[in-house]
Amino acid sequence: MSPIRHQTASTFLFALFGTSWRMCLIEHPRHGGYLAPGGHVHELEGEPPQDAALRAALEESGYLPRLLPAPLPGGYPHPGVPGPWWTVDMPAGPDGRANASHLHRDHIFVGVVPLPYEPQGPPELPVRWVDRDELAVLDTPADTQVLGAHLFDVIDAAARPNAAAAPDEELAAELLRRMERDQEVRLLPPASRTPEVMDRWQQIDRDNRVWLEQLLAERGWPGTSEVGERAAAAVWLIAQHSDPDPDFQLRCRDLLAEAVLAGEADPRHGALLQDRVRVAQDRLQVFGTQLRTDEEGQLAPAPIWEPEQVDLRRLEVGLDPLAEYVEACRRAADG
Template identity: 55%
Template sequence: MTDVVHVTASVFLFARFGSAWRMCVIAPRIGGELAPGGHVDDGESPEQAALREVLEETGHRARLLAPPAPAGYPHPVVPSAWHVADISASADSRAPHRHLHRDHIFVGVVDRPLSPGAEPEHPTRWVPAADLPALDIPHDTLVMGRALFEVIESAAALRLPPAYDEALAAELLRRKETDQAVRLLPAAERGEDWAVRMGQVDRDNTAWLREVLADRGWPGWAMVGPRAALSSWLIAQHADLDPDFQKQCLELLAAAFTAGDADPCHAAMLEDRVRLSRGRPQLFGTQMRPDADGVEAPAPIEDPATVDERRALWGFDQSLAEYVQSFQAVDR
């Protein structure tokens, strides 16, 4: 065995597709499929290299997860490599002879797997656990991937859930009532200043939620319960006057969804809202706009042929056609 050792980092990257997990594989030029990863450059830590390689190869900004800790362990566990393995490597551009890769194996998550932030270097896809045996992947990747699918749910969950905050939940519910009271006012009762009043409600709720997020983080199911968590999403959904803050809310809500602390449909609807505000087509067809005849119709959709598949994965109980029909049937 050669004494030449190159430090590398690999990332088994997962994302929650509605209620099911999928793992990311890339198809580099050498053939077959692999987990993202590569060499650790001079001046980099393995953690830094792992995040860089994921971004370069997949276009995604990942979050690394901490290795498993005993149930009830009271201290935060820092994200780090789950394993370090010495892997025999053939000659390559960095070494003319066989050598070792001392591979730091990380586990990471992507909160918005359908919206990469950069162009990937390699073809990238997300595969369910059942598809792993049929992939053209190394045996060690198959073994590790199978094992990680068994633990990813608990690994991604909130490590130290916050205590339930009854006062915050009550205030969220109160603000939801204010939001809905102005929005659902019958057209005949709205008056000339209706849009101004709605804007005032939205600005007030946005400013309040901004303070909550800075102080407490996203108010998810664990912190405020499902009913009040719906109010958190609703305030963010209606924060159109501050698109940068709305995107911040999406990032936090998506992370809560990954951790099993938020409704997947809420994450999907806010994803659509933010994408449209930035001139991008929506993914789930949840946002409607008047067409040339004044009839409400879905705003542009990315890959419309598969929108119903995405809607089903994220837990919507209607196809796009059914949703549009029900939306148009409501007297607005």
């Protein structure tokens, strides 16, 4: 007699915190310890395992990952598509779906979360992002330990596509020209900011924003391998100064986060734009990069989420401690 076999799906979620990968685990109330998010496939409803993996990840962790294709050998000529990296039969005891011991045919996916501080929904279970060292000492099943340790070895290559074949010097030059125009008006002393200058300031920002929107629609986010570090900074700067179009700025935040994940953008720029968007949405910022004038007329950070941890988050992405940053901004404003 064949054993009872239920289809399940689980996902190992990874995110970059600055330049370091962490893996998302949930604390399971019934199994005990920490596991990758997962659950049963709704077979009677015709749910594919991939959809079940995404649904369970969102329900249990609050994150909707981008699933990755399994790695292919170097030189293989065709692109991979997202799917399970492994399919295994796991023994399971009696539960709400079977009153006897049975098997779970688990479809194991691997996914990435570009914005770990921006969950898509409330998690059903406690969530913990762990690095390689934490995983080694955490209360997790042996299968989670083995696969998690292996994935830490391969996630960087799996999540990061090949760099652009050749730099685009023409695009880089145009980006640098637009960055110079952006900074030209912003670096003028306050006394020189006549109504005519402010009108020009708005026009430059508008022209840059419209130009970048068309570029992104045609080619996607230009990364450092395509345009170089300075021109890549110009892409971020135009997005940072796109406040009049919050929908476009939000889209830029998402595209920049993917570029950071791929190693094609500076994590500091991702942090700055993420804070900019959150403050514009009247939400607590994460990295303390957005300053306002306080009641005493001094520059001070807009409200920060978990402020006691902000310097640790800033360190992860390569930003100076908050107090040093605020003091430098105040000196620049006074100068």
